Amino acid sequence: MRVFKFGGASTKDADSIKNVADIISRFKNEELLIVISAIGKTTNALEVIADNIFQKNIDLAIANIDALEHKHRNIVEDLFSDKHHVIFHELKRLFDQLYDLQRYYCLEKVTIAAGYDYLYDQIVSMGELFSSLIVSHYLQSLGNATYWLDVRTVLKTDHRYRAGNVDWEVTKQLTQQKVLPLLTKQLVCTQGFIGGTIDNHTTTLGREGSDYTAAIMAYCLNAEEVVIWKDVPGVLNADPKWYPEAKLLNKISYNEAVELAYYGATVIHPKTIKPLQNKHIKLRVKSFIHPENTGTEIGVSTEQDKKLPSFIFKSNQVLLVIATKDFSFIDENDLSRIFSLLAQLYFQVNMMQLSAMHFSICLQHDSSKLQALLENLGKYYDIQLEEDLRLVTIRHYTQPIIDEVINGHMVLLSQESESTARYVVRAQQS
Ligand code: ASP
Numbered sequence: 001m002r003v004f005k006f007g008g009a010s011t012k013d014a015d016s017i018k019n020v021a022d023i024i025s026r027f028k029n030e031e032l033l034i035v036i037s038a039i040g041k042t043t044n045a046l047e048v049i050a051d052n053i054f055q056k057n058i059d060l061a062i063a064n065i066d067a068l069e070h071k072h073r074n075i076v077e078d079l080f081s082d083k084h085h086v087i088f089h090e091l092k093r094l095f096d097q098l099y100d101l102q103r104y105y106c107l108e109k110v111t112i113a114a115g116y117d118y119l120y121d122q123i124v125s126m127g128e129l130f131s132s133l134i135v136s137h138y139l140q141s142l143g144n145a146t147y148w149l150d151v152r153t154v155l156k157t158d159h160r161y162r163a164g165n166v167d168w169e170v171t172k173q174l175t176q177q178k179v180l181p182l183l184t185k186q187l188v189c190t191q192g193f194i195g196g197t198i199d200n201h202t203t204t205l206g207r208e209g210s211d212y213t214a215a216i217m218a219y220c221l222n223a224e225e226v227v228i229w230k231d232v233p234g235v236l237n238a239d240p241k242w243y244p245e246a247k248l249l250n251k252i253s254y255n256e257a258v259e260l261a262y263y264g265a266t267v268i269h270p271k272t273i274k275p276l277q278n279k280h281i282k283l284r285v286k287s288f289i290h291p292e293n294t295g296t297e298i299g300v301s302t303e304q305d306k307k308l309p310s311f312i313f314k315s316n317q318v319l320l321v322i323a324t325k326d327f328s329f330i331d332e333n334d335l336s337r338i339f340s341l342l343a344q345l346y347f348q349v350n351m352m353q354l355s356a357m358h359f360s361i362c363l364q365h366d367s368s369k370l371q372a373l374l375e376n377l378g379k380y381y382d383i384q385l386e387e388d389l390r391l392v393t394i395r396h397y398t399q400p401i402i403d404e405v406i407n408g409h410m411v412l413l414s415q416e417s418e419s420t421a422r423y424v425v426r427a428q429q430s
Contacts, residue, residue, distance in 0.1 A: 001031035001183055002225045005192060005214035009231045010288045011131055012040035014078030020135060021142055023229065023291050024187065031183040033217055036135050037192040037210035038127025039075065042068065049102070050123040054116055058106045065102060069095045072130050079138050087137040091130065098126050117161035118201075121194075125202045128191035128210075136189035145186035152196030154178055155216060157203045164195050164203035166216055175220035183221075190217075211269040215283075219275035226281060228268070229288040234296030235260070235267050238311040249310070250294070253302040256395075257283070259420070263393040264314045264350075273298070306419075310395040311405060317350065317391045318370065319412055319424055321384040322359045322377060330359045334381075341376050345369045350391055351422055353413055360413055362391055362424050386412060390425050397421040 004024070011017050024032065038046070045068050052061035072095075076087055101122055105112060112119050129150075136148040154174040157164030182188050192210020195203045205212050211228055218226045235257070238246040252260075254277035261270040267285060276283050276298075286295025322338065324330060338359065342349060347369060351362040363370070365387065377383055389412065392405060402421055409425035416422075 001033065001221060001223050002027070002227060003033045003035060003214045003218040003221070003223050005035040005037075005210055005226065005228045006135075006288070007037050007210060007228075007230065008040050008042065008131075010229055011036065011135060014075050017075065017079060017135060017138055019288060020229075021139055021144075023288060024139065024144070025142075026291065032187050033179065033183065033221065033223070034135070034139075034187060034189045035192045035210055035214045035217065036128065036132040036189065039072065039131045039134075042071075042127040042130070043124060043193075043207070046124040046127050047120070049098075050116075050120045053102050053105045053123060054112065054119055056106050056108075058102075061102050061106065062099075065095070065098055072134070076134060079134070080141065085137070085141070087134065090133055090137070094126065094129055094133065098123070115161075121161045121202050121204045125191075125194040125204055128194050132189055132191045139187060139189065147182050147186050147188045149179065149182070149188050149190040151190040151192075151213065152194060152200070152202055155195040155213065156198055157195040157205070159197050159201070159203070161203055163206045164197075166195070166205075167198070170198065171216065172220045175217065179217075180221060205271075206269075208266075208269050209271075211272040215272045215275045215281075218281050219279055222279065223281055225284060226276060227284045227286060229291075230267070230285060231287070231289060232267065233287045233290065233293060234285045235265070235298070237308045239266070239313065242313045243311055247308060249296050249304075249308060251297045251299070251301065251304045253300065253305055254283075254298060255302065256305040257298045259395065260310055260312065263312045263395070263420070263422075264391070265310070265312050268298075306396045309397055309401050312393040312395075314350065314364070314391040314393075316365045317362050317389040317424060318365045319386040319389055320361050320363065320373075320377070321386070322361070323357055323382045323384075325380070325382055327357070329356055330354060335359065337380065338377065341373060345373055347373065351413060351415065351424060353415065362389070362413060386426070388426065390427060392423045392425060394421045395419060 006020050010020055049061055049064045072091060076091055080087055136146050139146040156167045156170045192213040193204055197203060214226050233248050235249045236246040237249055240246040254273050257268060258273045261268050280300055283298040284295055287293055347363055349361050353360045396419055406423055409427060411423050411425050413424040
């Protein structure tokens with residue numbers, strides 16, 4: 001069996017959903033589990049609604065929910081000519097749930113004791129419920145027997161809202177028990193990104209988490225392959241936004257894919273590879289616009305990893321150069337204090353370097369967290385802050401390639417290992 005994942009760009013309107021159905025029709029006699037993420041930019045819209053609700057901004061919350069309902073309803077109207085089709089009723093029922101949540105949490109007397117992250121998950125998870133319901137009914141209406149699975153009943157996480165940790169044992173057991181028997185008779189269509197706690201609260205796995213859902217399901221069901229259908233031809237050696245000559249990587253290893261994701265390549269969610277690697281399940285990333293093309297195959301073989309250099313650019317970086325106040329060395333106790341502060345604030349360190357008197361760390365800019373970090377570190381250290389930087393990573397580099405990419409930039413920090421060169425740079429002012 002295979003797991004297919006369709007992201008928001010592949011379901012952004014009625015024509016796109018028809019295209020998804022067309023792709024699925026090419027796999028008529030196969031066992032398929034289809035993982036759907038929210039339509040278009042719905043998750044962003046729901047994040048705004050969660051903020052509106054948290055701030056008890058009732059009018060804005062209602063206006064934004066109305067707009068989202070309108071958008072989904074338009075798609076359903078384009079897809080279903082029978083205006084009495086049950087999808088109209090079921091979509092309304094889901095939106096009513098969202099309005100109910102809004103009404104409840106906006107009540108003056110309701111304090112959201114469980115905090116913002118809990119509220120976020122209850123609201124933002126709705127996007128995948130809407131989209132999977134629409135796609136599932138549409139596939140059914142075309143004559144494909146399709147089962148809509150509420151993934152929250154099988155994909156179980158802990159109570160860490162917005163970043164749920166999967167309970168693998170329970171998830172495997174439930175998935176095998178409930179999903180395997182369904183697959184022999186019909187397509188199974190479910191939601192990416194969301195999960196449920198053992199006491200049935202909704203959680204999410206972190207933004208862009210639907211790829212990860214596909215990998216979790218594939219692992220639990222011992223699938224042969226996961227296919228992520230994208231609006232790009234596959235995994236490219238650079239983001240074409242930064243590097244217009246970007247080329248397709250035909251075949252890379254799990255290891256290379258993890259490295260690329262770790263350094264910031266956004267094409268695959270970083271957590272996706274591990275479950276697949278553990279069971280040697282192949283991952284294919286391919287275009288939903290040209291489904292006949294093979295895309296990128298990710299698997300065990302490392303043979304082609306070095307064929308092309310890859311470039312990863314991360315903008316909006318800051319560099320903190322930390323020094324002791326009394327001219328002493330930075331020692332292990334200092335490092336331990338610095339890292340525990342970073343961990344408390346959930347900062348991910350993108351690059352670091354230690355010298356006798358300085359410890360330099362490159363971080364993604366996040367103004368509220370950065371303020372707290374600077375205040376805390378400032379009690380013990382002198383800190384020099386550099387902002388508006390870019391982190392450039394080159395895998396399988398050569399000197400001419402480094403020269404070409406770095407040319408015209410001031411380099412503030414650099415690191416080269418056997419396969420990877422990294423630079424924190426400031427773009428030259430024009
Ligand atoms: N809809 C979620 C997001 O936009 C999950 C996903 O698309 O992978 O982050």
